[in-house]
Amino acid sequence: MDNILRNHKAVLVFLLPAMLVYVFTVLSPILWSIYFSFFSWDGVSDMVYIGFDNYAKILGGDKTFWKAFSNNLIYVFIIVAMQVFLGLLVAILLTSITKGRELFKTLYFAPAIITSVAIAQLFQNIYSFEPVGILNYCLEQIGLGDWSKPWLSDLEWALTAVSIPEGWRFIGLYMIILYTALLSIPSDIEEAARIDGASSWNLFRSIKMPLIKPVLMVSIIMATTGALKGFDIPYLLTNGGPGRVTELLPTYMYKTAFSSLNFGYGSAMAVFIVIESLIAVAFIRRMMDSKET
Amino acid sequence: MIRYFKWLTLALSLVVLMALVSACGGGTNNSNNTAEAGSGAPANDGQKADKKTYKWFVARGVDGPQAVTVKEIADEFSKTHPEFELVMEGTGDRPSYLQKLRTLIASNEMPAMFDTDSDAYASKLVQEGKLVDMKKVLQDLVKYEDFRPIALQYQQFADGSMYTLPLEFGIEVFWYNIKMFKDLGLETPKTFDEFMKVSETLKKNGITPIAVDGKDKWPVLRYLAYKPFRITGNDFIENVKKGKASFKDPAGMAGIQLVHELGTKGYFQQGFASTDYTAARDLFLAGKTAIYYMGSWETMNFANDKISAEMKDNIGFFRLPMMDGAKTAENDYFINSGIGVAFNQETFDDTMKEFVKFLLEKYPAAYTKKGQFSPFNYALDQAQGMPEIFYKIQDEIAKSGSVFAVPWDTRLDPATNELLGNELIALGLGAHTPDEFAEIMDQAIKENAPKYFK
Numbered sequence: 001m002d003n004i005l006r007n008h009k010a011v012l013v014f015l016l017p018a019m020l021v022y023v024f025t026v027l028s029p030i031l032w033s034i035y036f037s038f039f040s041w042d043g044v045s046d047m048v049y050i051g052f053d054n055y056a057k058i059l060g061g062d063k064t065f066w067k068a069f070s071n072n073l074i075y076v077f078i079i080v081a082m083q084v085f086l087g088l089l090v091a092i093l094l095t096s097i098t099k100g101r102e103l104f105k106t107l108y109f110a111p112a113i114i115t116s117v118a119i120a121q122l123f124q125n126i127y128s129f130e131p132v133g134i135l136n137y138c139l140e141q142i143g144l145g146d147w148s149k150p151w152l153s154d155l156e157w158a159l160t161a162v163s164i165p166e167g168w169r170f171i172g173l174y175m176i177i178l179y180t181a182l183l184s185i186p187s188d189i190e191e192a193a194r195i196d197g198a199s200s201w202n203l204f205r206s207i208k209m210p211l212i213k214p215v216l217m218v219s220i221i222m223a224t225t226g227a228l229k230g231f232d233i234p235y236l237l238t239n240g241g242p243g244r245v246t247e248l249l250p251t252y253m254y255k256t257a258f259s260s261l262n263f264g265y266g267s268a269m270a271v272f273i274v275i276e277s278l279i280a281v282a283f284i285r286r287m288m289d290s291k292e293t
Numbered sequence: 294m295i296r297y298f299k300w301l302t303l304a305l306s307l308v309v310l311m312a313l314v315s316a317c318g319g320g321t322n323n324s325n326n327t328a329e330a331g332s333g334a335p336a337n338d339g340q341k342a343d344k345k346t347y348k349w350f351v352a353r354g355v356d357g358p359q360a361v362t363v364k365e366i367a368d369e370f371s372k373t374h375p376e377f378e379l380v381m382e383g384t385g386d387r388p389s390y391l392q393k394l395r396t397l398i399a400s401n402e403m404p405a406m407f408d409t410d411s412d413a414y415a416s417k418l419v420q421e422g423k424l425v426d427m428k429k430v431l432q433d434l435v436k437y438e439d440f441r442p443i444a445l446q447y448q449q450f451a452d453g454s455m456y457t458l459p460l461e462f463g464i465e466v467f468w469y470n471i472k473m474f475k476d477l478g479l480e481t482p483k484t485f486d487e488f489m490k491v492s493e494t495l496k497k498n499g500i501t502p503i504a505v506d507g508k509d510k511w512p513v514l515r516y517l518a519y520k521p522f523r524i525t526g527n528d529f530i531e532n533v534k535k536g537k538a539s540f541k542d543p544a545g546m547a548g549i550q551l552v553h554e555l556g557t558k559g560y561f562q563q564g565f566a567s568t569d570y571t572a573a574r575d576l577f578l579a580g581k582t583a584i585y586y587m588g589s590w591e592t593m594n595f596a597n598d599k600i601s602a603e604m605k606d607n608i609g610f611f612r613l614p615m616m617d618g619a620k621t622a623e624n625d626y627f628i629n630s631g632i633g634v635a636f637n638q639e640t641f642d643d644t645m646k647e648f649v650k651f652l653l654e655k656y657p658a659a660y661t662k663k664g665q666f667s668p669f670n671y672a673l674d675q676a677q678g679m680p681e682i683f684y685k686i687q688d689e690i691a692k693s694g695s696v697f698a699v700p701w702d703t704r705l706d707p708a709t710n711e712l713l714g715n716e717l718i719a720l721g722l723g724a725h726t727p728d729e730f731a732e733i734m735d736q737a738i739k740e741n742a743p744k745y746f747k
Binding site: 005042043044045104111123127128129132149150152153155237238239241242244245247249255256258260261262 | 349388390391395396399414416417420421501507508562563564565566567568577581656707708710711712716719722724725728741744
């Protein structure tokens with residue numbers, strides 16, 4: 001075995017199949033999108049080469065695009081906050097209990113395996129105004145009837161309302177990841193700190209945090225890129241509406257390509273999303289690294 | 294290290310090259326395959342009867358009355374023509390349906406039959422010579438005269454050519470809750486002024502006046518079109534879609550103001566933007582709203598045996614209101630023969646022709662007996678024992694006028710349509726003033742229309 005691993009050519013040969021799959025499923029669609037983004041094409045007539053016009057349109061003030069972009073940033077913020085920070089909180093609470101740990105783990109993880117369509121239906125009912133949904137009903141019961149509103153049709157609240165289901169859904173996933181990271185901290189370090197008189201907060205801040213930092217970083221990257229390409233739940237719940245208040249870049253891209261039949265412009269947006277995701281990942285890494293020094 | 298790096302670059306570039314070559318190759322292969330499959334490729338060369346499979350891409354659920362009727366007739370046809378087989382694939386939700394269909398067509402896999410409105414996209418397909426001339430087919434089969442004239446007119450493009458076959462027929466009316474109107478001493482409104490007054494009275498008495506499906510957008514789009522239709526007939530939409538008229542024209546502004554008022558005054562149910570089709574209908578049927586605008590295809594759902602005890606004999610309907618200076622008559626309103634069926638030119642062989650002929654003979658009776666109104670001149674008499682409301686609508690259809698309003702979403706180009714749907718809901722919620730909305734729409738048309746209308 002060692003011999004094989006030492007032979008780099010052999011390693012490359014074994015990596016090739018995965019590389020091939022990657023090229024076909026990831027790289028080639030990206031390359032095709034780049035290619036299409038230089039054309040104006042409606043899917044029926046001939047493709048017309050228009051150079052960088054599609055990109056010029058993005059940069060030159062397609063208001064809906066930038067509205068979708070800023071919506072997307074808010075969406076990412078809410079989701080990362082929920083998934084990683086609530087996930088971390090739940091993970092910490094889990095490490096501090098002994099009874100019923102498995103039960104809680106399973107319960108919190110459950111939403112992650114429910115399909116998007118079911119979750120969308122579920123939240124449609126929760127947010128519903130007429131007939132009265134759970135949320136509005138609860139608000140009324142605790143005397144906050146004035147706050148009840150059609151959440152998904154409300155111009156101010158709709159974006160938050162569509163972000164929460166996606167955030168809630170994967171809290172369990174990040175909880176498991178971070179919980180495992182917390183468990184892997186050697187207990188002798190913890191004991192030593194306690195003997196030295198560290199409080200729980202100090203223990204967490206100075207010992208646990210630095211030790212789970214790599215995992216935390218991966219979690220933040222996963223949550224961010226996941227939210228940047230967020231599509232299914234916003235699409236199913238409000239389809240970008242009312243107006244454009246819940247339009248995200250992926251939903252706008254999809255509609256531009258497949259409803260407005262502007263495949264070229266849609267492809268240009270797809271390329272933008274790829275670049276945006278890469279920049280986001282680089283940015284997060286930079287931030288986490290700089291904290292270390 | 295450098296050696297391995299070279300190795301890696303070489304391997305990578307090879308892989309990319311391979312991917313490109315095979316992708317291109319795949320493209321050409323694909324089109325060959327579809328051409329074969331399209332022309333009804335023989336499944337087995339050895340067999341005597343070559344089985345030909347035709348796919349119908351249906352814009353409704355496959356359990357809808359149109360699809361079920363066609364399927365029954367197709368099965369009957371297969372008995373005498375064993376080579377023929379009709380396969381159906383249905384997508385109930387319209388935006389998804391159109392996306393799927395257009396993606397199939399863009400990748401050269403147009404189904405043998407598919408549902409489409411005679412919209413700007415369909416006209417592009419016609420320009421590319423991809424669709425069968427349905428007018429000619431019906432004339433050749435001497436069936437053209439059997440249809441209700443409006444059913445055929447509705448399927449036509451603005452130039453009078455026709456490439457889709459209608460399978461349904463319906464008028465659109467305002468359904469209302471008779472008891473609610475009676476209790477408040479309200480008459481059914483004859484004009485839009487009365488319509489607004491009725492809504493106001495209902496609202497004051499704690500009743501939500503109108504239930505509307507805002508999620509699918511087209512029902513709200515109808516409200517935008519009412520006044521322009523009364524003022525100009527279909528001239529406004531036919532001109533504005535090409536940028537020859539402006540939304541700021543009096544007709545356009547009248548329509549925009551109506552939606553703005555209905556929305557911001559709370560005459561539509563609260564949260565209408567996210568109410569879907571069945572939810573809106575259920576609001577009306579549960580007695581929570583007084584008025585619900587919808588086509589006669591819902592008639593059977595309003596029949597006594599389908600609804601709750603309180604709603605029995607409690608559902609009436611009134612026509613599209615009138616207004617001062619209206620150009621269209623009282624019995625002119627939205628009438629349509631629904632989304633039609635287009636046939637792929639490539640797969641329209643003799644077997645398919647035979648099938649269409651067979652279908653046209655069997656369809657009217659089979660379809661009407663399901664409690665539906667057919668695009669053919671065909672009516673059921675009282676002896677057939679249909680629900681009362683069915684006969685009432687059947688009478689109303691007989692009285693309907695000869696000018697009918699066209700749905701705007703079948704006229705505008707796809708990109709403007711997409712935008713209009715979103716912005717219209719925002720208008721109803723008060724996010725735009727009427728002037729802002731008119732400006733947005735004019736801009737969109739200026740940008741998008743030239744690609745579709747020359």
